[in-house]
Amino acid sequence: GDIESIKNTIINLRKQKADIDILIDLPGNKIRTSGISEAIQVEKDKDFSLKIDQFNYKEFYKLVKPGMEVYANDSVFLFIVKEVNDKEIIFTSKSTGLLLNNKGMHVRNLHDNIPFLFEKDKELIKLCNEFDIAYVGASFVRKASDIQELKQVLHSNTKIISKIETLEAVNNLYSILQEVEYILIDRGDLSTEIGIEKIPRFQNYIVEMAHHNAIKVFLATQILKNMEEKPIPTIAEIDDLYNIAKSGVFGVQLSEETAVGHYVEECVKILNLIQDEINNEKIIL
Structure with missing residues:
Protein backbone atom coordinates (compact mmCIF):
# COMPACT_ATOMS: atom_id res chain seq x y z
CA GLY A 1 0.00 0.00 0.00
CA ILE A 31 12.01 -5.06 -10.02
CA ARG A 32 8.21 -5.05 -10.15
CA THR A 33 5.46 -4.19 -12.57
CA SER A 34 4.03 -0.76 -11.80
CA GLY A 35 1.11 1.36 -12.96
CA ILE A 36 -0.75 -1.55 -14.58
CA SER A 37 -4.42 -0.69 -14.07
CA GLU A 38 -5.80 -3.76 -15.85
CA ALA A 39 -4.34 -7.26 -15.94
CA ILE A 40 -2.34 -8.04 -19.08
CA GLN A 41 -3.21 -11.28 -20.84
CA VAL A 42 -0.04 -13.08 -21.89
CA GLU A 43 -0.01 -16.21 -24.03
CA LYS A 44 2.63 -18.84 -24.62
CA ASP A 45 4.93 -18.06 -27.58
CA LYS A 46 3.21 -14.69 -28.14
CA ASP A 47 4.89 -11.29 -27.81
CA PHE A 48 3.76 -8.47 -25.52
CA SER A 49 5.35 -5.24 -24.37
CA LEU A 50 5.69 -3.19 -21.20
CA LYS A 51 6.49 0.51 -21.25
CA ILE A 52 9.45 1.81 -19.28
CA ASP A 53 7.15 3.51 -16.75
CA GLN A 54 5.42 0.17 -16.08
CA PHE A 55 8.38 -0.89 -13.95
CA ASN A 56 9.13 0.47 -10.47
CA TYR A 57 12.79 0.94 -11.51
CA LYS A 58 12.85 3.15 -14.58
CA GLU A 59 16.44 2.18 -15.47
CA PHE A 60 15.50 -1.48 -15.87
CA TYR A 61 15.64 -1.26 -19.67
CA LYS A 62 19.33 -0.34 -19.47
CA LEU A 63 20.13 -3.59 -17.67
CA VAL A 64 18.37 -6.16 -19.84
CA LYS A 65 19.34 -7.45 -23.26
CA PRO A 66 17.64 -9.61 -25.89
CA GLY A 67 17.71 -13.27 -24.95
CA MET A 68 17.61 -12.72 -21.19
CA GLU A 69 15.14 -14.79 -19.17
CA VAL A 70 12.73 -12.94 -16.87
CA TYR A 71 10.92 -14.89 -14.14
CA ALA A 72 7.72 -13.11 -13.15
CA ASN A 73 5.45 -13.49 -10.14
CA ASP A 74 7.64 -16.02 -8.24
CA SER A 75 8.37 -18.00 -11.41
CA VAL A 76 4.71 -18.40 -12.37
CA PHE A 77 5.66 -16.80 -15.70
CA LEU A 78 8.78 -17.05 -17.85
CA PHE A 79 9.41 -14.27 -20.38
CA ILE A 80 12.27 -13.93 -22.88
CA VAL A 81 13.46 -10.41 -23.68
CA LYS A 82 13.03 -9.94 -27.42
CA GLU A 83 13.72 -6.25 -27.95
CA VAL A 84 14.69 -3.26 -25.80
CA ASN A 85 14.53 0.47 -26.42
CA ASP A 86 14.14 3.59 -24.28
CA LYS A 87 10.34 3.45 -24.49
CA GLU A 88 9.45 -0.21 -23.98
CA ILE A 89 10.65 -3.77 -23.54
CA ILE A 90 9.18 -6.43 -25.81
CA PHE A 91 8.96 -9.94 -24.39
CA THR A 92 8.10 -13.35 -25.77
CA SER A 93 6.01 -15.16 -23.17
CA LYS A 94 6.66 -18.82 -22.44
CA SER A 95 3.59 -18.96 -20.20
CA THR A 96 -0.12 -18.22 -20.40
CA GLY A 97 -2.03 -16.20 -17.81
CA LEU A 98 -2.72 -12.75 -16.41
CA LEU A 99 0.17 -10.45 -15.46
CA LEU A 100 -0.90 -8.14 -12.66
CA ASN A 101 0.42 -4.94 -11.13
CA ASN A 102 3.20 -5.04 -8.50
CA LYS A 103 4.47 -8.47 -9.55
CA GLY A 104 8.16 -9.32 -9.45
CA MET A 105 10.22 -9.36 -12.65
CA HIS A 106 13.36 -11.28 -11.78
CA VAL A 107 16.50 -11.61 -13.90
CA ARG A 108 19.30 -13.69 -12.43
CA ASN A 109 22.61 -11.97 -11.62
CA LEU A 110 21.32 -8.50 -12.48
CA HIS A 111 21.52 -6.57 -9.22
CA ASP A 112 25.17 -5.49 -9.08
Whole structure:
Protein backbone atom coordinates (compact mmCIF):
# COMPACT_ATOMS: atom_id res chain seq x y z
CA GLY A 1 0.00 0.00 0.00
CA ASP A 2 0.93 3.66 -0.10
CA ILE A 3 2.72 5.31 2.80
CA GLU A 4 -0.38 7.07 4.13
CA SER A 5 -2.44 3.87 4.27
CA ILE A 6 0.40 2.04 6.03
CA LYS A 7 0.65 4.89 8.52
CA ASN A 8 -3.09 4.70 9.22
CA THR A 9 -2.84 0.94 9.69
CA ILE A 10 -0.11 1.41 12.30
CA ILE A 11 -2.20 4.01 14.14
CA ASN A 12 -5.27 1.76 14.13
CA LEU A 13 -3.28 -1.24 15.37
CA ARG A 14 -1.82 0.82 18.22
CA LYS A 15 -5.32 2.01 19.20
CA GLN A 16 -6.48 -1.59 19.51
CA LYS A 17 -3.35 -2.84 21.28
CA ALA A 18 -0.85 -0.23 22.38
CA ASP A 19 2.06 -2.59 23.01
CA ILE A 20 1.70 -4.66 19.84
CA ASP A 21 4.91 -5.52 17.99
CA ILE A 22 4.67 -4.48 14.33
CA LEU A 23 6.83 -5.62 11.42
CA ILE A 24 7.24 -3.48 8.31
CA ASP A 25 8.46 -5.42 5.31
CA LEU A 26 10.62 -3.32 3.00
CA PRO A 27 9.91 -4.16 -0.67
CA GLY A 28 13.62 -3.86 -1.45
CA ASN A 29 15.24 -3.46 -4.84
CA LYS A 30 13.08 -6.06 -6.52
CA ILE A 31 12.01 -5.06 -10.02
CA ARG A 32 8.21 -5.05 -10.15
CA THR A 33 5.46 -4.19 -12.57
CA SER A 34 4.03 -0.76 -11.80
CA GLY A 35 1.11 1.36 -12.96
CA ILE A 36 -0.75 -1.55 -14.58
CA SER A 37 -4.42 -0.69 -14.07
CA GLU A 38 -5.80 -3.76 -15.85
CA ALA A 39 -4.34 -7.26 -15.94
CA ILE A 40 -2.34 -8.04 -19.08
CA GLN A 41 -3.21 -11.28 -20.84
CA VAL A 42 -0.04 -13.08 -21.89
CA GLU A 43 -0.01 -16.21 -24.03
CA LYS A 44 2.63 -18.84 -24.62
CA ASP A 45 4.93 -18.06 -27.58
CA LYS A 46 3.21 -14.69 -28.14
CA ASP A 47 4.89 -11.29 -27.81
CA PHE A 48 3.76 -8.47 -25.52
CA SER A 49 5.35 -5.24 -24.37
CA LEU A 50 5.69 -3.19 -21.20
CA LYS A 51 6.49 0.51 -21.25
CA ILE A 52 9.45 1.81 -19.28
CA ASP A 53 7.15 3.51 -16.75
CA GLN A 54 5.42 0.17 -16.08
CA PHE A 55 8.38 -0.89 -13.95
CA ASN A 56 9.13 0.47 -10.47
CA TYR A 57 12.79 0.94 -11.51
CA LYS A 58 12.85 3.15 -14.58
CA GLU A 59 16.44 2.18 -15.47
CA PHE A 60 15.50 -1.48 -15.87
CA TYR A 61 15.64 -1.26 -19.67
CA LYS A 62 19.33 -0.34 -19.47
CA LEU A 63 20.13 -3.59 -17.67
CA VAL A 64 18.37 -6.16 -19.84
CA LYS A 65 19.34 -7.45 -23.26
CA PRO A 66 17.64 -9.61 -25.89
CA GLY A 67 17.71 -13.27 -24.95
CA MET A 68 17.61 -12.72 -21.19
CA GLU A 69 15.14 -14.79 -19.17
CA VAL A 70 12.73 -12.94 -16.87
CA TYR A 71 10.92 -14.89 -14.14
CA ALA A 72 7.72 -13.11 -13.15
CA ASN A 73 5.45 -13.49 -10.14
CA ASP A 74 7.64 -16.02 -8.24
CA SER A 75 8.37 -18.00 -11.41
CA VAL A 76 4.71 -18.40 -12.37
CA PHE A 77 5.66 -16.80 -15.70
CA LEU A 78 8.78 -17.05 -17.85
CA PHE A 79 9.41 -14.27 -20.38
CA ILE A 80 12.27 -13.93 -22.88
CA VAL A 81 13.46 -10.41 -23.68
CA LYS A 82 13.03 -9.94 -27.42
CA GLU A 83 13.72 -6.25 -27.95
CA VAL A 84 14.69 -3.26 -25.80
CA ASN A 85 14.53 0.47 -26.42
CA ASP A 86 14.14 3.59 -24.28
CA LYS A 87 10.34 3.45 -24.49
CA GLU A 88 9.45 -0.21 -23.98
CA ILE A 89 10.65 -3.77 -23.54
CA ILE A 90 9.18 -6.43 -25.81
CA PHE A 91 8.96 -9.94 -24.39
CA THR A 92 8.10 -13.35 -25.77
CA SER A 93 6.01 -15.16 -23.17
CA LYS A 94 6.66 -18.82 -22.44
CA SER A 95 3.59 -18.96 -20.20
CA THR A 96 -0.12 -18.22 -20.40
CA GLY A 97 -2.03 -16.20 -17.81
CA LEU A 98 -2.72 -12.75 -16.41
CA LEU A 99 0.17 -10.45 -15.46
CA LEU A 100 -0.90 -8.14 -12.66
CA ASN A 101 0.42 -4.94 -11.13
CA ASN A 102 3.20 -5.04 -8.50
CA LYS A 103 4.47 -8.47 -9.55
CA GLY A 104 8.16 -9.32 -9.45
CA MET A 105 10.22 -9.36 -12.65
CA HIS A 106 13.36 -11.28 -11.78
CA VAL A 107 16.50 -11.61 -13.90
CA ARG A 108 19.30 -13.69 -12.43
CA ASN A 109 22.61 -11.97 -11.62
CA LEU A 110 21.32 -8.50 -12.48
CA HIS A 111 21.52 -6.57 -9.22
CA ASP A 112 25.17 -5.49 -9.08
CA ASN A 113 24.35 -2.05 -10.47
CA ILE A 114 21.05 -1.54 -8.64
CA PRO A 115 20.99 0.40 -5.32
CA PHE A 116 20.10 -1.67 -2.24
CA LEU A 117 17.42 0.76 -0.99
CA PHE A 118 14.78 2.13 -3.36
CA GLU A 119 12.80 5.31 -2.59
CA LYS A 120 9.85 3.31 -1.20
CA ASP A 121 12.24 1.62 1.23
CA LYS A 122 13.56 4.98 2.44
CA GLU A 123 10.03 6.28 3.00
CA LEU A 124 9.13 3.18 5.00
CA ILE A 125 12.30 3.44 7.08
CA LYS A 126 11.26 6.98 8.07
CA LEU A 127 7.93 5.52 9.15
CA CYS A 128 9.71 2.83 11.18
CA ASN A 129 11.70 5.47 12.99
CA GLU A 130 8.68 7.73 13.54
CA PHE A 131 6.53 4.98 15.09
CA ASP A 132 9.28 3.01 16.82
CA ILE A 133 8.48 -0.14 14.84
CA ALA A 134 9.71 -3.37 16.47
CA TYR A 135 10.86 -5.25 13.36
CA VAL A 136 11.80 -4.48 9.80
CA GLY A 137 12.12 -7.05 7.04
CA ALA A 138 15.14 -6.38 4.82
CA SER A 139 14.42 -7.68 1.32
CA PHE A 140 16.96 -8.83 -1.26
CA VAL A 141 19.94 -8.65 1.05
CA ARG A 142 22.99 -9.90 -0.83
CA LYS A 143 25.86 -9.16 1.52
CA ALA A 144 26.59 -7.98 5.05
CA SER A 145 27.23 -4.42 3.87
CA ASP A 146 23.55 -4.19 2.84
CA ILE A 147 22.54 -4.72 6.46
CA GLN A 148 25.18 -2.24 7.58
CA GLU A 149 23.75 0.33 5.17
CA LEU A 150 20.27 -0.22 6.61
CA LYS A 151 21.53 0.12 10.17
CA GLN A 152 22.89 3.58 9.36
CA VAL A 153 19.39 4.95 8.69
CA LEU A 154 17.29 2.78 11.03
CA HIS A 155 16.86 3.33 14.77
CA SER A 156 18.97 0.85 16.70
CA ASN A 157 16.03 -0.49 18.76
CA THR A 158 14.34 -1.85 15.61
CA LYS A 159 15.28 -5.48 15.01
CA ILE A 160 16.24 -6.42 11.44
CA ILE A 161 14.99 -9.63 9.86
CA SER A 162 17.25 -10.32 6.90
CA LYS A 163 15.51 -12.11 4.08
CA ILE A 164 17.53 -14.84 2.42
CA GLU A 165 16.13 -14.94 -1.11
CA THR A 166 19.12 -14.67 -3.44
CA LEU A 167 21.98 -17.00 -4.30
CA GLU A 168 24.43 -14.26 -3.35
CA ALA A 169 22.89 -14.08 0.14
CA VAL A 170 23.33 -17.84 0.54
CA ASN A 171 26.97 -17.55 -0.54
CA ASN A 172 27.47 -14.73 1.99
CA LEU A 173 25.29 -16.30 4.66
CA TYR A 174 27.87 -16.49 7.45
CA SER A 175 28.76 -12.78 7.28
CA ILE A 176 25.07 -11.79 7.06
CA LEU A 177 24.30 -13.87 10.15
CA GLN A 178 26.85 -11.83 12.11
CA GLU A 179 24.78 -8.68 11.51
CA VAL A 180 21.27 -9.81 12.53
CA GLU A 181 19.28 -11.77 15.11
CA TYR A 182 16.68 -13.08 12.67
CA ILE A 183 16.52 -14.28 9.08
CA LEU A 184 13.60 -15.22 6.85
CA ILE A 185 13.92 -17.73 4.02
CA ASP A 186 11.76 -16.57 1.12
CA ARG A 187 11.38 -19.74 -0.89
CA GLY A 188 9.57 -18.03 -3.76
CA ASP A 189 12.22 -15.52 -4.77
CA LEU A 190 15.04 -17.91 -3.90
CA SER A 191 13.58 -20.51 -6.25
CA THR A 192 13.83 -18.10 -9.19
CA GLU A 193 17.59 -17.89 -8.63
CA ILE A 194 18.54 -21.46 -7.80
CA GLY A 195 15.76 -23.53 -9.36
CA ILE A 196 12.74 -24.89 -7.53
CA GLU A 197 14.21 -28.40 -7.26
CA LYS A 198 17.06 -27.10 -5.06
CA ILE A 199 14.82 -25.40 -2.47
CA PRO A 200 14.67 -28.32 0.06
CA ARG A 201 18.45 -28.72 0.15
CA PHE A 202 19.14 -24.99 0.38
CA GLN A 203 16.44 -24.56 3.02
CA ASN A 204 18.00 -27.24 5.22
CA TYR A 205 21.46 -25.72 4.81
CA ILE A 206 20.29 -22.21 5.73
CA VAL A 207 18.36 -23.44 8.78
CA GLU A 208 21.36 -25.45 10.02
CA MET A 209 23.72 -22.50 9.54
CA ALA A 210 21.34 -20.20 11.41
CA HIS A 211 21.00 -22.63 14.32
CA HIS A 212 24.77 -23.02 14.49
CA ASN A 213 25.06 -19.23 14.84
CA ALA A 214 22.11 -18.91 17.28
CA ILE A 215 19.97 -16.99 14.77
CA LYS A 216 16.18 -17.40 14.71
CA VAL A 217 14.67 -18.46 11.37
CA PHE A 218 11.33 -17.65 9.76
CA LEU A 219 10.10 -19.41 6.64
CA ALA A 220 7.82 -18.03 3.94
CA THR A 221 6.13 -18.81 0.61
CA GLN A 222 3.28 -21.19 -0.15
CA ILE A 223 3.01 -22.44 3.43
CA LEU A 224 -0.74 -23.01 2.99
CA LYS A 225 -1.15 -22.10 -0.68
CA ASN A 226 -4.26 -24.27 -1.13
CA MET A 227 -6.07 -22.26 1.53
CA GLU A 228 -6.11 -19.12 -0.58
CA GLU A 229 -9.16 -20.64 -2.25
CA LYS A 230 -10.17 -23.62 -0.10
CA PRO A 231 -10.94 -24.04 3.62
CA ILE A 232 -8.51 -26.91 4.18
CA PRO A 233 -4.84 -27.48 3.28
CA THR A 234 -3.48 -30.34 1.23
CA ILE A 235 -1.83 -33.29 2.96
CA ALA A 236 1.46 -32.22 1.35
CA GLU A 237 1.13 -28.77 2.96
CA ILE A 238 0.41 -30.27 6.38
CA ASP A 239 3.40 -32.58 6.02
CA ASP A 240 5.64 -29.67 4.99
CA LEU A 241 4.39 -27.51 7.85
CA TYR A 242 4.96 -30.31 10.37
CA ASN A 243 8.53 -30.85 9.16
CA ILE A 244 9.19 -27.11 9.20
CA ALA A 245 8.09 -26.89 12.83
CA LYS A 246 10.10 -29.98 13.80
CA SER A 247 13.23 -28.53 12.19
CA GLY A 248 13.34 -25.79 14.81
CA VAL A 249 12.18 -22.93 12.61
CA PHE A 250 11.15 -20.02 14.85
CA GLY A 251 8.06 -19.10 12.82
CA VAL A 252 6.36 -19.06 9.44
CA GLN A 253 5.03 -16.12 7.46
CA LEU A 254 1.77 -16.40 5.58
CA SER A 255 1.55 -14.23 2.47
CA GLU A 256 -1.25 -14.49 -0.09
CA GLU A 257 -3.03 -16.86 2.30
CA THR A 258 -3.91 -13.93 4.56
CA ALA A 259 -3.39 -10.97 2.20
CA VAL A 260 -5.86 -12.03 -0.50
CA GLY A 261 -7.07 -15.47 0.62
CA HIS A 262 -10.63 -16.28 1.65
CA TYR A 263 -9.86 -18.35 4.76
CA VAL A 264 -7.63 -16.22 6.96
CA GLU A 265 -8.87 -17.45 10.35
CA GLU A 266 -8.78 -21.05 9.19
CA CYS A 267 -5.12 -20.64 8.16
CA VAL A 268 -4.18 -19.42 11.63
CA LYS A 269 -6.10 -22.28 13.23
CA ILE A 270 -4.19 -24.82 11.12
CA LEU A 271 -0.86 -23.34 12.25
CA ASN A 272 -1.95 -23.63 15.88
CA LEU A 273 -3.21 -27.19 15.36
CA ILE A 274 0.15 -28.31 13.99
CA GLN A 275 2.00 -26.65 16.87
CA ASP A 276 -0.35 -28.31 19.37
CA GLU A 277 0.17 -31.66 17.66
CA ILE A 278 3.94 -31.35 18.05
CA ASN A 279 3.68 -30.21 21.67
CA ASN A 280 1.41 -33.15 22.56
CA GLU A 281 3.12 -35.88 20.56
CA LYS A 282 2.79 -39.38 21.94
CA ILE A 283 4.01 -42.66 20.54
CA ILE A 284 1.06 -44.80 19.50
CA LEU A 285 1.65 -48.51 20.13
